[in-house]
Amino acid sequence: MAANKFGAFVFALLLLGMVFPTTVIVNSLDHKDIISSAVYAKAYGGNFAFALDPKQSVFIAGYYTATPNEPIIYLEGKQPVLANMEAIIRDAGVQNLTVVRGRSLQEFVADAFPKERAIIVGSQYGQDALSIAPYAALTKSPLYFIGEGSDAQAVLDSIKAKGYGSVLIYGSVARQIPQSLQDALPQKKVIDTGNRYSNNLQAVSEFLKVKYTTQVMFVSGKTFEKSMVDTNYPLVLAGRSDVLSETSQFIKDNGITAGVVFVGDEDIVDGVTKLRAQVPSLSLFAKFGEGFTGSKGGNVPQPLQIYRLPSPEISLELINMSYNIPLKAFSLRVKNTGDFAALSAGLSVPGVGSSDSLLVLLDPGTETSIAIPMDASSAISGGKIAQGTLTARYGEDTRLLDNIDTVTYKDIPVSDYKDSSSVSLGSIVYNPETKAFEVAFDGDGYVEGTIRFSINEVPVTIRIPNSKISGPTAVSIKYLLSQDEQNFIDSLPADYSFRYGAKPDVLLFESRGTIKTTIKSSIIPSLPGSGAENGAGGQNDGGFPWIIAIIAVIIAVAAFAFLKMKKGGSGEFE
Amino acid sequence: MGLEVGKMRIISILAVFAVLASVSYAALPVNATVTAGTPLTLTSSATSGTVGAWGGNVTPVNLVINSSTLHWQGFFGNITGSLGLGYGTSLLKKWTISTAAGQVYASQASVIDFTALNSTSVTLANMDSAFSFLSGATDSAANSGTNTNNTFFNISHYQVPNNTRPTLFTMNSSGALVWETVVLTTNASDSTKYVFAGLISNNGVAADGTSADFQIMVPEDSLGNLAATTYYFYGEVR
Numbered sequence: 101m102a103a104n105k106f107g108a109f110v111f112a113l114l115l116l117g118m119v120f121p122t123t124v125i126v127n128s129l130d131h132k133d134i135i136s137s138a139v140y141a142k143a144y145g146g147n148f149a150f151a152l153d154p155k156q157s158v159f160i161a162g163y164y165t166a167t168p169n170e171p172i173i174y175l176e177g178k179q180p181v182l183a184n185m186e187a188i189i190r191d192a193g194v195q196n197l198t199v200v201r202g203r204s205l206q207e208f209v210a211d212a213f214p215k216e217r218a219i220i221v222g223s224q225y226g227q228d229a230l231s232i233a234p235y236a237a238l239t240k241s242p243l244y245f246i247g248e249g250s251d252a253q254a255v256l257d258s259i260k261a262k263g264y265g266s267v268l269i270y271g272s273v274a275r276q277i278p279q280s281l282q283d284a285l286p287q288k289k290v291i292d293t294g295n296r297y298s299n300n301l302q303a304v305s306e307f308l309k310v311k312y313t314t315q316v317m318f319v320s321g322k323t324f325e326k327s328m329v330d331t332n333y334p335l336v337l338a339g340r341s342d343v344l345s346e347t348s349q350f351i352k353d354n355g356i357t358a359g360v361v362f363v364g365d366e367d368i369v370d371g372v373t374k375l376r377a378q379v380p381s382l383s384l385f386a387k388f389g390e391g392f393t394g395s396k397g398g399n400v401p402q403p404l405q406i407y408r409l410p411s412p413e414i415s416l417e418l419i420n421m422s423y424n425i426p427l428k429a430f431s432l433r434v435k436n437t438g439d440f441a442a443l444s445a446g447l448s449v450p451g452v453g454s455s456d457s458l459l460v461l462l463d464p465g466t467e468t469s470i471a472i473p474m475d476a477s478s479a480i481s482g483g484k485i486a487q488g489t490l491t492a493r494y495g496e497d498t499r500l501l502d503n504i505d506t507v508t509y510k511d512i513p514v515s516d517y518k519d520s521s522s523v524s525l526g527s528i529v530y531n532p533e534t535k536a537f538e539v540a541f542d543g544d545g546y547v548e549g550t551i552r553f554s555i556n557e558v559p560v561t562i563r564i565p566n567s568k569i570s571g572p573t574a575v576s577i578k579y580l581l582s583q584d585e586q587n588f589i590d591s592l593p594a595d596y597s598f599r600y601g602a603k604p605d606v607l608l609f610e611s612r613g614t615i616k617t618t619i620k621s622s623i624i625p626s627l628p629g630s631g632a633e634n635g636a637g638g639q640n641d642g643g644f645p646w647i648i649a650i651i652a653v654i655i656a657v658a659a660f661a662f663l664k665m666k667k668g669g670s671g672e673f674e
Numbered sequence: 675m676g677l678e679v680g681k682m683r684i685i686s687i688l689a690v691f692a693v694l695a696s697v698s699y700a701a702l703p704v705n706a707t708v709t710a711g712t713p714l715t716l717t718s719s720a721t722s723g724t725v726g727a728w729g730g731n732v733t734p735v736n737l738v739i740n741s742s743t744l745h746w747q748g749f750f751g752n753i754t755g756s757l758g759l760g761y762g763t764s765l766l767k768k769w770t771i772s773t774a775a776g777q778v779y780a781s782q783a784s785v786i787d788f789t790a791l792n793s794t795s796v797t798l799a800n801m802d803s804a805f806s807f808l809s810g811a812t813d814s815a816a817n818s819g820t821n822t823n824n825t826f827f828n829i830s831h832y833q834v835p836n837n838t839r840p841t842l843f844t845m846n847s848s849g850a851l852v853w854e855t856v857v858l859t860t861n862a863s864d865s866t867k868y869v870f871a872g873l874i875s876n877n878g879v880a881a882d883g884t885s886a887d888f889q890i891m892v893p894e895d896s897l898g899n900l901a902a903t904t905y906y907f908y909g910e911v912r
Contacts, residue, residue: 381831390906
């Protein structure tokens with residue numbers, strides 16, 4: 101009944117909107133409220149306004165209420181930008197004012213939309229929500245946010261209770277929702293390629309299926325401007341210095357001929373420039389200002405209002421570089437001063453050549469030395485190497501290292517540091533009971549690295565955390581796999597690469613190759629170092645644990661027989 | 675200060691209508707103080723004064739008043755300064771936009787469809803119909819510009835041949851009609867689909883005498899409808 105009333109209310113607003121455009125004003129600091137409200141406003145063809153600070157709130161409250169009979173929908177979040185904004189709007193004498201506050205704005209939007217499709221996105225960062233927002237507005241599909249601090253079960257219950265025809269789970273949040281909960285959703289569809297840029301291209305594809313256009317908007321996904329959500333144009337994510345090769349191919353394949361960028365959006369100049377170099381036919385326009393009228397004369401356009409969405413901070417400090425003579429490799433000392441980052445470093449030395457490091461994953465605050473293998477002995481002069489140009493490529497995603505820093509080092513010092521550590525990989529086994537990969541190493545030293553494979557064409561990167569190896573050692577890495585995925589990865593080839601060394605933060609040795617992942621049988625006990633398989637492919641899968649099990653059974657039977665005999669001899673059993 | 679500036683110059687770009695059409699229009703209070711970034715309004719060319727009126731007498735009074743139009747709004751600015759990209763005040767990157775050529779586009783559409791911008795023909799009469807407040811006004815679009823008088827330019831790969839689009843000219847601080855606004859649209863009957871292309875002039879002089887890359891005029895009803903109309907500005911990235 102309430103929903104019917106609300107539907108009638110929305111319909112009435114739409115009729116009113118034929119005469120006067122409805123303006124949706126959101127007063128909230130929460131990115132979830134802002135994006136949801138933009139989706140709502142654009143879905144119904146209304147104006148949308150939000151403020152970054154109280155001063156702007158006051159301006160908006162006056163500017164959009166100059167005509168009292170122009171409909172205003174005022175949405176106030178739990179964390180408003182300006183506490184008394186509603187009073188200011190009311191004082192303006194607005195005749196068609198709807199106020200929504202004291203409730204979830206996302207729920208309000210969900211109630212206003214038809215119950216055809218719901219979209220679930222992660223709440224921690226704004227990138228995924230923004231990426232799918234134009235499609236959400238186009239199809240009048242509300243966004244539901246799940247993440248840290250939110251109850252996934254409650255959100256999913258709410259979705260089920262509303263009776264949606266289908267549910268789209270967008271982005272990495274799909275891996276945070278237990279499979280059992282997902283399976284209960286109606287007509288579930290998942291877009292989670294393991295890469296937010298690839299996810300975005302799928303979102304754009306979905307948009308183009310409903311509404312084809314040859315113009316898109318290029319954004320970083322880290323900032324929000326009010327016209328980024330539009331039912332006419334999808335958003336294409338661009339990296340800071342680069343774009344996926346799939347992106348340029350997608351632009352070509354779909355006949356995209358024009359793009360709009362936003363001045364004040366995150367620094368994507370190089371990324372978009374690179375894209376245009378790959379697609380020369382692409383025209384590019386920059387939205388740079390907003391011109392407010394009513395001054396009866398000349399005016400200067402104001403800068404766009406750019407809201408900074410929560411997003412990972414990618415920041416790396418290149419501390420120093422030296423050349424290790426025994427290892428024949430350059431040692432680059434780096435510190436991750438931002439959130440989690442992946443790094444690959446390339447070095448060019450005049451007269452010697454160039455080389456690249458392994459892909460290294462760095463936790464926040466991590467400081468480590470990584471190796472760039474290269475025999476530069478011939479370049480040593482006076483205990484130094486005259487010059488080397490380093491190109492560090494890094495990003496939040498292993499598939500798109502979209503930040504590039506280039507540094508030229510002069511008089512690079514040399515080092516005789518000897519490292520006698522030795523670490524080898526045995527096997528990679530998934531244990532369904534512990535829901536973890538057990539990676540068996542042998543040797544002595546510290547190790548860290550990655551294991552990569554694809555599950556149903558979705559790339560997966562498992563990280564081996566920095567671990568001490570002393571003899572046969574199993575490193576356990578928690579990772580949730582569904583039953584189907586477990587079946588899929590049995591005997592699946594995986595690419596591994598790891599670094600190791602005698603010190604936990606100086607890992608200058610490298611090892612890389614391919615190994616098959618296996619599934620651990622539930623009846624086999626887990627033993628450190630068990631099931632070790634040579635990375636080059638030597639021993640049978642799971643052969644060693646069976647031998648151990650048989651020996652254990654024999655020992656148990658023998659022990660039982662021995663005790664039985666002993667008991668029979670003394671007449672006592674303790 | 676504002677009055678002094680007003681005496682020296684006709685600072686509002688909209689004064690062009692007073693000059694072109696030689697009409698007086700309803701005047702609103704003037705003598706605004708002019709500072710950088712604040713709105714400019716036409717300053718009265720006549721000093722304030724009083725005229726005594728005596729019963730039974732007829733006193734001839736001659737007044738010359740240049741008035742602000744209530745149907746148009748002007749925008750001007752420096753595009754290179756606007757396109758800096760960075761965090762706060764620290765500039766990191768700039769979109770490379772030629773300062774010697776190109777256009778600034780202004781529209782009520784929050785995102786312009788650039789791919790269809792050169793393919794729809796339009797006249798000033800169409801514009802008067804779409805912006806109904808202009809229709810029949812002394813300073814209507816038809817009375818303010820010329821239907822086919824534009825300079826040739828490109829919208830990226832798409833050409834706009836010369837003398838094919840309605841054009842409006844506005845003045846610099848010397849009163850010369852140097853700033854060209856070309857009328858484009860993707861739907862001639864929909865006011866929100868109109869796009870006003872201002873041809874960039876490197877190191878140009880705006881109506882207020884400041885250096886500007888563009889100066890543009892757009893319809894805005896300040897008389898009948900006080901509702902806010904926001905125009906969005908775009909440049910082409912080279």
